[in-house]
Amino acid sequence: MRILVTGADGFAGRHLCALLRAAGDEVLEAHGPRAEGVNSHALNFDITDEAAVRAAMERARPEGIIHLAAFSSVARSHGNPTRVFAVNAMGTVNLLTAARESASEARVLLISSGEVYGPVHEGARATEEQPLAALSPFATSKMAAETAGRQFHRSYGLRVVVARPFNHLGEGQDAIFAVPSFAAQLRAIQKSKGEPVLRTGNLDSIRDFSHVGDVVAAYRLLLTAGEPGQTYNICSGEGRTIRSVLEEMLVLSGVSARIEQDPARMRPSEIPYSVGTPDKLRALGWEPKRTVTEALREVLGPTGL
CATH class of the missing domain: 3.90.25.10 (UDP-galactose 4-epimerase, domain 1)
Known part of the structure; x- marks a missing residue:
């Protein structure tokens, strides 16, 4: 599959691109504008620049899209909510709009976060159906991105799947x-x-901690086997x-x-x-390794x- 990965130069993005290539996929890496020159084969654009995103999508014309590009620090999001929403919410809208125009048949995996649940009742595990209660600009912006993804699926038939990863660890994290x-x-x-x-x-x-290798394996599985319009937790439970x-x-x-x-x-x-429950993801055949x-x-x- 020809897969466009935004945020490919980030922590999970680097692990994901390696996994996809090992599986035989053609990977199109999308880096932020500050990564210019680091990888001559990558697409370099600002996710908040609507025209640049559209141009990149028209050039790439992928069969699958995994949208990782984000302002990812929960702690730092409190100090810069405007930038957080510009990147995480409007950046996602830019991506979805470009996909609708130039890659309408592509499968799209939007990476959200377990942070959208807010505090989970101690001893319980968050399911995908429970109400969301974001406590940070980061989490609220991810909720907005999810909402946009579902709207594009319902209104335009874009094959959007949402992933909610919980905390993941491994080599290369900032x-x-x-x-x-x-x-x-x-x-x-x-x-x-x-x-x-x-x-x-x-x-x-x-x-709820997981190894980043298991998380990116879930991303590939959800891109290919996740049901459009559905949301999946990625966590250990x-x-x-x-x-x-x-x-x-x-x-x-x-x-x-x-x-x-x-x-x-x-x-x-x-x-x-x-803490979340991965039961819905496990039903697709995912198991942490x-x-x-x-x-x-x-x-x-x-x-x-």
Whole structure:
């Protein structure tokens, strides 16, 4: 299949493109405008530029589209909601409009987020049918993008599927996120470039973690087998505290450090518990094949750090 991947130069995007190529797909990478020159074969455009998106889609004419390009930091979204909505909501509308005009038969997978559920009742697991309760500009913009996708499906017959991935980990994730931030601090401590203090946000929140390899495998499955107009969680169905993840990283790295909570790393609105159910995805044949421990080893590096 000829597949256009937006956000191909991002964390999940790099893993996804490698998986698609290994499966024999023809991959058209779409990078942001700041990536110009990094990959001469990539399409470089700003997802918020309607004309540029249309031109890229007309050039690509894909059979499948996986839309990953996004403002992805929940924490930073509180400080720049206008940009978040421009990229995540209007960027998606630009993509859908271009697809309708130049690739109307393509299957389209929109990547949303488990953040759209907001706080899940402790002990429960979010299903795709439950009401949404976004607590951040990031999550609200993803809700808007989902709504646009469903409207384009209902009104114009565009074959849109929505994926809601929960937290995923692995090699190459930006240090603005918690787990790679922990790894970066552990490296600095090990190399004696920092005091043996590791600064964190809220460690008591419970999250549903998966290996990025399993998440991108779900993306390919949903692109080919997901039912248009439907939404699918991508998650493990199991919750663990961020504290337990950090403690495991300390053991794996062999580094000792004092843990201090940093007010600057706290979110304005915190979700104490977020766990989903992957039953709908599993019904398509998806099963996780990698563990969180494997992902943490990859984050830390081949030698532990």
